[in-house]
Amino acid sequence: MSSETSSETSSELSPTERTTIKRGRARSRSDRAELVDVLASARICHLGVTVDGTVRVLPTVYGVDFDGPDLDGTLYLHGSVAARSLVQAPDLEICVTVTVLDGLVLARSGFNHSMNYRSAVLLGRPRVVTEDAELGRALDAIVDQVVEGRSKHLRSHTKKELAATVVLALPLYEASVKARSGGPEDDDRDVAAGGVWAGVVPVSECLGESIAADDLTPEIAVPQHVLALSGGR
Amino acid sequence: MSSETSSETSSELSPTERTTIKRGRARSRSDRAELVDVLASARICHLGVTVDGTVRVLPTVYGVDFDGPDLDGTLYLHGSVAARSLVQAPDLEICVTVTVLDGLVLARSGFNHSMNYRSAVLLGRPRVVTEDAELGRALDAIVDQVVEGRSKHLRSHTKKELAATVVLALPLYEASVKARSGGPEDDDRDVAAGGVWAGVVPVSECLGESIAADDLTPEIAVPQHVLALSGGR
Numbered sequence: 001m002s003s004e005t006s007s008e009t010s011s012e013l014s015p016t017e018r019t020t021i022k023r024g025r026a027r028s029r030s031d032r033a034e035l036v037d038v039l040a041s042a043r044i045c046h047l048g049v050t051v052d053g054t055v056r057v058l059p060t061v062y063g064v065d066f067d068g069p070d071l072d073g074t075l076y077l078h079g080s081v082a083a084r085s086l087v088q089a090p091d092l093e094i095c096v097t098v099t100v101l102d103g104l105v106l107a108r109s110g111f112n113h114s115m116n117y118r119s120a121v122l123l124g125r126p127r128v129v130t131e132d133a134e135l136g137r138a139l140d141a142i143v144d145q146v147v148e149g150r151s152k153h154l155r156s157h158t159k160k161e162l163a164a165t166v167v168l169a170l171p172l173y174e175a176s177v178k179a180r181s182g183g184p185e186d187d188d189r190d191v192a193a194g195g196v197w198a199g200v201v202p203v204s205e206c207l208g209e210s211i212a213a214d215d216l217t218p219e220i221a222v223p224q225h226v227l228a229l230s231g232g233r
Numbered sequence: 234m235s236s237e238t239s240s241e242t243s244s245e246l247s248p249t250e251r252t253t254i255k256r257g258r259a260r261s262r263s264d265r266a267e268l269v270d271v272l273a274s275a276r277i278c279h280l281g282v283t284v285d286g287t288v289r290v291l292p293t294v295y296g297v298d299f300d301g302p303d304l305d306g307t308l309y310l311h312g313s314v315a316a317r318s319l320v321q322a323p324d325l326e327i328c329v330t331v332t333v334l335d336g337l338v339l340a341r342s343g344f345n346h347s348m349n350y351r352s353a354v355l356l357g358r359p360r361v362v363t364e365d366a367e368l369g370r371a372l373d374a375i376v377d378q379v380v381e382g383r384s385k386h387l388r389s390h391t392k393k394e395l396a397a398t399v400v401l402a403l404p405l406y407e408a409s410v411k412a413r414s415g416g417p418e419d420d421d422r423d424v425a426a427g428g429v430w431a432g433v434v435p436v437s438e439c440l441g442e443s444i445a446a447d448d449l450t451p452e453i454a455v456p457q458h459v460l461a462l463s464g465g466r
Contacts, residue, residue: 043334043337043348043436044332044334044348044350046279046281046290046292046330046332047290048279048281048288048289048290048328049288050283050288054326054328054356055281055282055283055288055326055327055328056281056328056354057279057280057281057290057328057329057330057354058330058354059279059330059332059350059352061348093287093288094288095281095287095288095289095290096290097279097290097291097292099277099279099292101276101277101438104276104379104380104440104462106379106380106383106443106459108387108388109387109388109390109394110372110373110375110376110384110387110390110394111372111390111391111394111397111398113375113376113379115276115277115294115379117277117292119292121289121290121291123287139343139344140343142343142346143343143346146337146339146346146348147337147339147434150339151343153429154341154342154343154429155341155342155423155426155429157342157343157344158344161342161343161344164344165344183444183446183447184446186446186448190388191448193388194450194453195450195453196386196387196388196453197445197449197453197454197455197456197459198445198446198449199443199444199445199446199449199459200443200444200446201380201440201441201443201444201459201462202440202441202442202444203276203438203439203440203441204438204439204441205334205436205437205438205439206436206437206438206439207337207434207435207436208434208435208436208437209435210339210432210433210434211416211432211433211434211435212430212431212432213416213417213419213431213432213433214416215424216430216431216432217427217428220427220428220429220430221430222430223430226339226430226432226434229337229434
C-alpha cells in the first residue's frame, strides 16, 4: 500500500434511516464545517427529481442562506422542473448533490485509479418559495454563489421578476458529506514492480479574464468583486 | 436586450415521449457531435437512481466506448449503488448527467444572471457488465476518461480486479443536450441605465503540476500523457 496517507471520510449529518427522521442536534462541528465548505466551493449542483415516474438529474445554480427560516440553513435553487412535479406531488422528495473535484488520482493499476473530491448529498422535501422578501433573498444568495458579493451592486428585483422566479427551498437538515484526498493506494506488488508513474494531478476551477458585454458603457471598469474571482475557489 | 448574441441550444437525440421508444436513426450529425463533445469534456458525471423509493444523485467516474456492443456508443460507469438497486429491480431506469461549466454570465440584474455550460442528460435501463473482456475495456475507458491515453501504459487487469469491479453499461441512445453560450441578456432599460459592469467570466477546469506518489521510484519521470494534461480540457 502506498506509504502516503490518503484519506476518505464520510459523515452523515443526520440519521441514515429514511423512515424515521430524528432531529438530532448532536452534530459534530467538523461535519457541519465540511458541509459548509463543500457548499461554498461550487457554483452548480445537480438536482435529482422524479418526473413522470422516472429520475431526472438536472444541473442548476444554487445559493445558501444561513440566516433564513431554517435552523440548519437553507439551500435555494432554481427548480422549475421540480416545482412542476411538486404541484402534482406535494410530498415530492428531491436530492441535491454538490461535487467539487480536487484531483486525479493516478495509480499503477487501472483498478486503483480514483479521484480526490468533496461532495455533499442533500435530501428532503422542498417547498416552493412564494413570499417576495424570501424570493429576493434567495435570488441574491444565488447571484452571490456565482460571484461572491455581487448582489449588493445590483438594483432591486422588480415585482415582475420575483413573480417569474421559481425557487425551491431545501433545509440543510439531511445531508451526507463524502471526500477523498491524498495519493494513490496501490497494491504492494505494483509498488515494488515500479516502471509506472503514479501520483496526483490537482484539479481546480479556473476563472479566466472577464469579457465585457459588448453593449457595456466603455467607462465602466471591471469591478473588484469580479477581479477577485481570478483568485479561484 | 444585449446586442451580443447569446445562444441556447437544446437538442433531443431521441423522442421525448417516454412511453414509446422509437429507434430513430435520423439524428443530425451536429446533435451527435454535441453529445460526443460534452462526454469528451468532463471527467465525472452525476448518476441519478432510485434507492428504496427515493432519488439519489451520486457523482461518479465514467468512460465512453464507441466500439462496443451498442450502435450508438456505450457509457460505462462505476455504479455499485445502482447495481445493488438493479438486483432488486431489473428494469430500473437511471439518468446520467454530464455537465461542463464554461462561464459565469454576469447581468445587470440578479434575475438575468446565468451560466454558460454544456450538458448531456442520458436516460435508459443499464445492464451490469459481467463479461471479463468488456469489464476490462470499460475499466480502460474510465481510466482514459480521467487521463487520456493512460490505460495502455498500465499492466493488464487481474481476474480478481475484474471480479471486484462493478460497472454499468448504458447505451447512448436516449440523450438530450443543452448548452448556453454568449453574453448576458439584459433588459433594455438596464442596459440604458448603465452603471453596472456586465459580461462573462470564462470558466475551465485547470490541472496543476502533478505530485508524485511518495513511494514512487525516483527515476520515473512524469510521462508525456500526464504532462499533456496541463493543456486543459
